[in-house]
Amino acid sequence: MNYPLTINNEVQAALTSGIPVVALESTLITHGLPYPTNVETALAMEAAVRESAAVPATIAILEGAITVGITADNIEALAQLPADSVRKCSRRDLAIAIALGENGATTVAGTMIVANMAGIKVFATGGIGGVHRGQPHDISADLTELGQTPVTVVSSGAKSILDLPLTLEVLETNGVPVLGFRTDRLPAFYSARATLPIDQRIESAAEAAAIIRAAEALGAQNGILVAVPAPVDLAIGNDAAEAAIAQATREAEASGIGGKDITPFMLNRVSELTKGASMKANIALLINNSRIAGEIARELKRR
Ligand code: PSU
Ligand code: MN
DSSP states (O other), X not given: OOOOOEEOHHHHHHHHHTOOEEEEOSHIIIIISOTTXXXXXXXXXXXXXXHTTOEEEEEEEETTEEEESOOHHHHHHHHHSOGGGSEEXXXXXXXXXXXXXXXXXXXHHHHHHHHHHHTOOEEEOSOBOOEETTEEEXXXXXXXXXXXXXXXXXXXXXXXXXXXXXXXXXXXXXXXXXXXXXXXXXXXXXXXXXXXXXXXXXXSHHHHHXXXXXXXXXXXXXXXXXXXXXXXXXXXXXXXXXXXXXXXXXXXXXXXXXXXXXXXXXXXXXXXXXXXXXXXXXXXXXXXXXXXXXXXXXXXXXX
């Protein structure tokens, strides 16, 4: 794709001179976390990437311009906008947001597409989208994108509000390797529950980099998922998480919430029902994943 991107100077210089870069998404800013926690978290994720000696590139669409490496002022402005005034952009949405000159927040799918266009190979987020519980045909565009765009996504697995066994099945169908970062069970986002066996355990960023390089050598067009457990001291207990998720799922069904609104509703409602515990865990894992993504990006440059 040759579409013109607006790339900030620091990110452009890093890409040109071989300094590691990590992409970060913007949907968690506009639709995933409330203000001002969203700003603080986005900035803390950027700082965590820098701790790993990599350059962060938070991606969003600003008045129709696909922007790689938005500024802190941009983050603040996006974070304050009402969620319904910012288009949540997965693959199907990008062209619309551009043509209409809109502000758009990129999801995992949208961010992967832009990162790939910019030549960024590693991307950190919290939890990817997946197959919704009780709605096996509501499959996040994130899973499709992972099957067709060669970017490594570092996340705490898929969100535990989802049907995780079905999500793993779709990842398999789409040809996406799932690598457990020091775990052999699929992390369940902010829940401590991790029961599903995954493809391969890795012990280090260097091992992740070796697998990414092998995929590149194969000419693989799929993405790779590196699944990192949430920091143990903050992950929420299974029973508390499941009770809140079950209640929020019932409420979403009862009030007819669907499509791209389900995930933001669920994240917010589970946070209310757990008195903020799920959000605390979400923030901690976002920052931790950003640091590990920085390490992987650095290892990729080392080889
Ligand atoms: N991780 C988080 N919070 C979020 C998301 C990920 O910790 O809000 C976002 C990502 O942008 C992901 C989206 O792509 O949730 C999934 O939305 P959906 O289920 O509608 O595909
Ligand atoms: Mn969906």
